[in-house]
Amino acid sequence: MSAKRVTFGSKLGVILATVGCAVGLGNIWRFPYMVGSNGGAAFLLVYILCILFLGLPVMMSELFIGKTTHRNTAGSFKELAPGTKWKYIGYNGVLAAFLILGFYSVVSGWTLEYVFQALTGSLKGKSVADFTNDFAAFSSGVWRPIFWTALFVIATHVIIICGVDKGIERASKVMMPVLFIILIALCIRSLTLPNALVGLDFLLRPQLDKINSSVILSAMGQAFFSLSIGMGCLITYASYFGKDVNIQQTAVEVAALDTLVAILAGVMIFPAAFSFGIEPTSGASLVFITLPNVFEQMPFGSLWSFVFFVLLALAALTSVISLHEVVTAYVLEEYQTSRKKAALFVSVGIFLLGIICSLSVGAVKGLSFFGMPLFDLFDYVTAKIMLPLGGMFICIFVGTHIQKRILKEAMTNNGTVRFYFFNTYVFFVKYIASVAIGLIFINELGWVDYICALL
């Protein structure tokens, strides 16, 4: 099977597609409001530590699994550990991708609404109250959000059926450079506003007393979500890597670029928000209420809003493609069907889930479980439970099930590239990453407090 499988056509294609998978709403929508509501720079510090010590080992392990097996997420575990229960890590990944797509495609749809509003000039002349009320009315409405979600799913569908090299790789090669250019232009605009330094200070000067267990779990969840790890997305993409792709280098480059984009998103948002006297703690609505409000107060406001929401839509699209591919590759290979049929099945599924998630935001009150609308529940369950658990088990799997010799051969392309920190990597995968993820997770579930209370 591996001989016939398509691969990405070039090294640049590998990097841009993988960065496209990692960089998304997580960097530009989720990261800033996480920083805003978790104490600013203190969160950023913990976040970077999570990327370095937990994210990178998990990422390399996923790339190893995908590149070695050339199979989809579930299939790769079946191949490396036939007849065992390890395949459930793969199923966890496919399910997580599907659930993330439920709310992610809805938020992606919102970005299109705002592109449209900026284009038609409807964001002009609104007060803060107007922005807040209009966002609430729009997101809790029935038809408009569903319409934009449908459009987003159709765009993704078209790219997916064009295939790995002609669809995913080609789209990433166009969209990622555009995304970087827009992001840098917006950072420069934000940094040249009066009072910009206050916002930078909030983002970059940590107050260590703000770090607590909830900040740590949120930072870990965000790191996993942002790097797209713990659920086999990178396993799927790495299954399309050619023989000469260097796993360590790819992991370091993707993690570095992803973190850079998140920090740049902070540099774009916080100085602008502080400059206009807006508190950064407004949560998930930060980029949909606060930012258009900030942009519209600047000269050529609608132009900046337009550029910003195009940026958000592009980032979202490259990630939605990668999530879609996780499920499509699974259906295509495990049920031996054509790419077109698999993609159609997945697209219809995402759209239906998207409708339910969208309606749960307000239009239909009953769509909540455990006190959370399905939209928030899927976000919580995937980022805070399924991804960290997936990451932990991937580390345990690679640490206990894969022979060190095989791991080293794969990491060094059969001895042709060096891996100076190989033993450190193995140590982190075996002992640090899995244990740390487990502890942070248990702590957040409240078990540590519970045990302490019993003692």
Ligand code: PFF
């Ligand atoms: N990493 C993406 C983001 O930051 O928006 C979200 C994501 C994509 C998560 C793909 C998981 C995934 F498999």
